Amino acid sequence: MSQKIKDATIPTIPLGARIQRWIGRNLIRIYAIFAFTYLFIPVAYTFVFSFNDAGKSNLIWQAFTFKNWQNPCGAPEVCNALGNSIKIGFLATFFATILGTMIAFAIGRHNFKGRSASNLLIFLPMATPEIVLGASLLSLFLVFKINPGFWPTVIAHIVFCISFVVVTVKARIASLDPRLEQAAMDLYANEFETFRRVTLPLVAPGIAGAALLAFSLSFDDFIITNFNSGTLTTFPKFIYVSAARGIPAQANVIGSAMFFLALALVIVGQLVNRRKVR
Amino acid sequence: MGKNRTPYLLLLPGFGFLFTFFILPIINLAQTSTQTKIAGGDTGQYEQTLHFRNYIDAFVENKDQFGRSFLFATISTLLALAIAYPLAYAIAFKSGKYKNLLLVLVVAPFFTSFLLRTIAWKQILGEEGFVVPTLRSLGIISQSTTLTSTSFAVVMGMTYNFLPFMTLPLFASIDRIDPRTLEASGDLYANGYTTFRKVTLPLSMPGVVAGTLLTFIPAAGDYVNASILGDPTTKMIGNVIESRFFKIVDYPTAAALSFTLMAAILILVTLYIRKAGTEELV
Amino acid sequence: MAKASIDARGDLRLTRLTKTYGDFTAVDDLSLTIQKGSFFALLGPSGCGKTTTLRMIAGLEEPTAGSIHLGETDITTTKPYQRPINTVFQNYALFPHLTIFENIAFGLRRRGQKDVKEAVEKVLNLVELPHLAQRKPTQLSGGQQQRIALARAIVNRPALLLLDEPLGALDLKLRRQMQIELKWIQKEVGLTFVHVTHDQEEAMTMADTIAVMNEGQIEQMGSPADLYDNPETAYVANFLGQSNLIKGTISGNDGDSLVVDLYGQKISLPKSRSHAVDNSTYAGIRPEKFRISLLETPVRGNVLSGGRIEDVSYIGVSTQYQVEMPWGQELMVFEQNDDGVAPFNKGDAVNISWEPTFTFALRGDEDVTAGSEVQPEDLDEE
Numbered sequence A: 001m002s003q004k005i006k007d008a009t010i011p012t013i014p015l016g017a018r019i020q021r022w023i024g025r026n027l028i029r030i031y032a033i034f035a036f037t038y039l040f041i042p043v044a045y046t047f048v049f050s051f052n053d054a055g056k057s058n059l060i061w062q063a064f065t066f067k068n069w070q071n072p073c074g075a076p077e078v079c080n081a082l083g084n085s086i087k088i089g090f091l092a093t094f095f096a097t098i099l100g101t102m103i104a105f106a107i108g109r110h111n112f113k114g115r116s117a118s119n120l121l122i123f124l125p126m127a128t129p130e131i132v133l134g135a136s137l138l139s140l141f142l143v144f145k146i147n148p149g150f151w152p153t154v155i156a157h158i159v160f161c162i163s164f165v166v167v168t169v170k171a172r173i174a175s176l177d178p179r180l181e182q183a184a185m186d187l188y189a190n191e192f193e194t195f196r197r198v199t200l201p202l203v204a205p206g207i208a209g210a211a212l213l214a215f216s217l218s219f220d221d222f223i224i225t226n227f228n229s230g231t232l233t234t235f236p237k238f239i240y241v242s243a244a245r246g247i248p249a250q251a252n253v254i255g256s257a258m259f260f261l262a263l264a265l266v267i268v269g270q271l272v273n274r275r276k277v278r
Numbered sequence B: 001m002g003k004n005r006t007p008y009l010l011l012l013p014g015f016g017f018l019f020t021f022f023i024l025p026i027i028n029l030a031q032t033s034t035q036t037k038i039a040g041g042d043t044g045q046y047e048q049t050l051h052f053r054n055y056i057d058a059f060v061e062n063k064d065q066f067g068r069s070f071l072f073a074t075i076s077t078l079l080a081l082a083i084a085y086p087l088a089y090a091i092a093f094k095s096g097k098y099k100n101l102l103l104v105l106v107v108a109p110f111f112t113s114f115l116l117r118t119i120a121w122k123q124i125l126g127e128e129g130f131v132v133p134t135l136r137s138l139g140i141i142s143q144s145t146t147l148t149s150t151s152f153a154v155v156m157g158m159t160y161n162f163l164p165f166m167t168l169p170l171f172a173s174i175d176r177i178d179p180r181t182l183e184a185s186g187d188l189y190a191n192g193y194t195t196f197r198k199v200t201l202p203l204s205m206p207g208v209v210a211g212t213l214l215t216f217i218p219a220a221g222d223y224v225n226a227s228i229l230g231d232p233t234t235k236m237i238g239n240v241i242e243s244r245f246f247k248i249v250d251y252p253t254a255a256a257l258s259f260t261l262m263a264a265i266l267i268l269v270t271l272y273i274r275k276a277g278t279e280e281l282v
Numbered sequence C: 001m002a003k004a005s006i007d008a009r010g011d012l013r014l015t016r017l018t019k020t021y022g023d024f025t026a027v028d029d030l031s032l033t034i035q036k037g038s039f040f041a042l043l044g045p046s047g048c049g050k051t052t053t054l055r056m057i058a059g060l061e062e063p064t065a066g067s068i069h070l071g072e073t074d075i076t077t078t079k080p081y082q083r084p085i086n087t088v089f090q091n092y093a094l095f096p097h098l099t100i101f102e103n104i105a106f107g108l109r110r111r112g113q114k115d116v117k118e119a120v121e122k123v124l125n126l127v128e129l130p131h132l133a134q135r136k137p138t139q140l141s142g143g144q145q146q147r148i149a150l151a152r153a154i155v156n157r158p159a160l161l162l163l164d165e166p167l168g169a170l171d172l173k174l175r176r177q178m179q180i181e182l183k184w185i186q187k188e189v190g191l192t193f194v195h196v197t198h199d200q201e202e203a204m205t206m207a208d209t210i211a212v213m214n215e216g217q218i219e220q221m222g223s224p225a226d227l228y229d230n231p232e233t234a235y236v237a238n239f240l241g242q243s244n245l246i247k248g249t250i251s252g253n254d255g256d257s258l259v260v261d262l263y264g265q266k267i268s269l270p271k272s273r274s275h276a277v278d279n280s281t282y283a284g285i286r287p288e289k290f291r292i293s294l295l296e297t298p299v300r301g302n303v304l305s306g307g308r309i310e311d312v313s314y315i316g317v318s319t320q321y322q323v324e325m326p327w328g329q330e331l332m333v334f335e336q337n338d339d340g341v342a343p344f345n346k347g348d349a350v351n352i353s354w355e356p357t358f359t360f361a362l363r364g365d366e367d368v369t370a371g372s373e374v375q376p377e378d379l380d381e382e
Helices: A002-009 A015-051 A078-109 A115-127 A130-143 A150-174 A178-186 A191-220 A223-228 A235-243 A249-277 B002-032 B053-061 B063-094 B096-111 B114-125 B131-137 B151-175 B179-187 B192-221 B224-229 B237-246 B251-276 C050-058 C100-110 C116-126 C142-154 C172-189 C200-206 C224-229 C234-239
Strands: B035-037 B046-048 C012-021 C024-034 C039-043 C065-070 C085-088 C160-164 C192-197 C209-214 C217-222 C244-254 C257-262 C265-270 C280-285 C291-294 C302-314 C318-324 C330-336 C349-354 C360-363
Touching (some): A015 B096, A015 B151, A078 A191, A078 A249, A115 A150, A115 B192, A115 B251, A130 A150, A130 B002, A130 B192, A130 B237, A130 B251, A150 A223, A178 A191, A178 C085, A191 A249, A191 B096, A223 A235, A223 B237, A249 B114, B035 B251, B053 B251, B063 B151, B063 B192, B114 B131, B114 B151, B114 B224, B151 B192, B151 B224, B179 B192, B192 B237, B224 B237, B237 B251, C012 C050, C024 C065, C024 C217, C039 C050, C039 C200, C050 C160, C050 C192, C085 C142, C100 C116, C100 C142, C116 C142, C116 C172, C142 C172, C209 C234, C217 C224, C217 C234, C234 C360, C244 C265, C244 C330, C265 C302, C291 C330
Parallel strands (some): C039 C209, C085 C160
Antiparallel strands (some): B035 B046, C012 C024, C012 C065, C209 C217, C244 C257, C244 C280, C280 C360, C302 C318, C302 C349
16 A cells, blocks of 8 residues: 555656666675675685585585585594694784783883884884795794794794784774773772773773784794794695695685684674673 | 883883894894805805895896786785775775674685685686686687686785785774765765765775785785796796795795895885875884 | 872972973972862863873872972872872773772772772762662763762762863753752862863852962962952953953052053052052953943943944843944943843944942053963863
8 A cells, every 4th residue: 555655646766767876876885795705705615615525636516415524634634734723823822912912012001212113123024025024034943953843833923923913902002091090090009900900901802802813813824834834734734735636625624614613703702792881 | 210111121022032033034034145055065055155146146037026926916906905995985884783794704704714715716717617617608718718827816816815904904994984074075065086086085095005005015925826826927926935945945045035025015115105194004 | 909008188288389391381380278178270271281280189290390298298209099189080081891880989999998889879879870880881971970980089088189170071051060069069078179170160160269370370369259350460351251451551549549541531440459560551340340321321430431332242131232442442341131121222422431449450561362362162181
């Protein structure tokens, strides 16, 4: 009925003009959908091929199977590589977060001689191509006769993670109202209590974000790792090396699982955050 | 007194670390770059002879790869900007309550290893994938044309891999723009295009600068896309450095190339920041 | 637990207090005493040094020179958390990660006080918001946040409560209401309040004593009525309300009065209200003290004749006139609308008269525009 009334009272606009208008209004949305499609095609491909009953070479679709998901460690080396990546990721994240947070507090909270030089030192590792970072660190290790391997890789990862931690935490500190800390001091909290009860809780989300960023950078790094890990295999290295003879479908399983795990973590985190605000 | 020492104490461990494992290696690399082979020595044995010709030799020998690195990096940075700007704009202004979700989706592909995704592209665009046969049967490309092992594939892969680095800073910048300034511009007789050029773009400039840098720098030093999606004719300077290091064990040339690459990037970045007129980066 | 190591009470005494930032002197050799239990206002435009003074009292800035005493105790260099002084911050500075209850309990807990719950509930009742205890600050309206900030400070029973533009973020109506409430709470709890503001009306409504600050110094200090009726400088005359300042020469001395020649017309004023140092002076009269009369109407007191109405604005409670005088100056006159319609029209030739006791005299070398071009709306002071 309402349809009828509409037809009767509103002068109709020609269909062509209506379509044109709709496109004009939604052009940018259509564009965004295409961009997202571009972003997700390889993710979807990886996911789909994690169900491929492929045997050795996961190049051509053979048949659907859950086998790979039931036995993700089925391919030789893959879980060993994954374990190394996780260990390196945790260690690098731990140290980079601590060192980076301290630097961020120094730069973000204090005015001192050499502050702009400090900012430059933080910016430089980000402006240095990964291959130069990796190659230079390897040549240093070679000079001191240190064999590439687990700890050199951890050190290399800390180097490139620190800057990202500093930038992330510094941004959070900068958005902090200095009056909150002054209010704490005014309310009988000494420097330590002020830091513990006001500053740290307010900066914590920034530190958590920085740690997450550091872990994902470390976990996914290939170039620097390739230079400094020697014979140690990490997950990205495993994929690169086995690419020539075809990647086992188990790698797709792990890649997809990481994707869903991280997505779930982020979404749960956001929901918790929203509830907290409320 | 103690007050003034605090920042230095906070900086000490981190900067000590960066000095040992970032500055020192760079200095060492500079030092390596002017070495020459020890006469009669084994593979990988070099001595310091301040042989600056290494730079000229390395550059002349690899100028194609240098040129390709900067060309590919520039093209993929521009492509990423063209894709990411409307995307960031749409997320900031047109997504309503789905803003956070869409932002997560931009980052989400990150979590699947970038190598897996790059190899996925190789297989999608490869002979066994569905794209090439489809395009051939439609007559869009000739029967002999391939998509992988081409410059096109390398640039596409780089654009793809660095897209989130472009999108996130752009979003941060655009999201901060008060939509009322855009309405005010319209109110003051600017059409959509003029509003974009005179208001939106200048206000989002910090994001454009940060995004292009975060894309260009890793792209110029990248060799993974070139080696997975390209062929010997698409080699970039990263491939050369890698093979000098591992296959030929020619440390001085690798060091000279690394240094030239870093210097070139730093000079370009400095000029670019000057030109863009923003010092406050990331 | 850090406890306030100082338990001083009594008057607050600032002695030759100075604060410089590089070449800039924010507070310049300032001395004053604030009596225990009083409501004291530091009034001035942005950049006059009032906030810096407040922050030095709170311990958030260290003085470059001078001393601060609370009673007999020197607190010049003690840490903010050692002083029995609390602050209501501009924009409140409530901790966003803590509930209202924990915000208020913060200071009590730091001092290891017992009966926290009871004290918090009591103060929440005082500010009439007991139902908000478990909310977060972002869920409160501006007026509610303001009261919580006040509660968080007074629950500690400080010797001194500092208020830094506490009402600046509220709208006009709420501000008026809070002014009355603040005054009431101050009486109720009997604490010393030091209130920093750029709003002269706010200072006059609440404070017992006002110090008008200008360029790091106290320009004049006194009760609101003193400052308004007998300003000592053009700055105070213009910053507190509006003034007509007319150039003149002191031409006679008549017991308790002075005779002043204003462009050939003689007026008189009480000697006690003259701050002139030689014969050159500015005579000052507040606009509402003037009376306008048509030429033929007989008048008493001081009279200036030869005026012409240039502009009339009717604003409800009063009508404001601009009257051009023979020497070219335009005088401002506010007439109460207590007898019906506005009786004068643009172009009318009039005389202006007033009671001699309403006149004050400033030094003749003053800048007559001082204090009038400052924008009270410039809120953000660093």
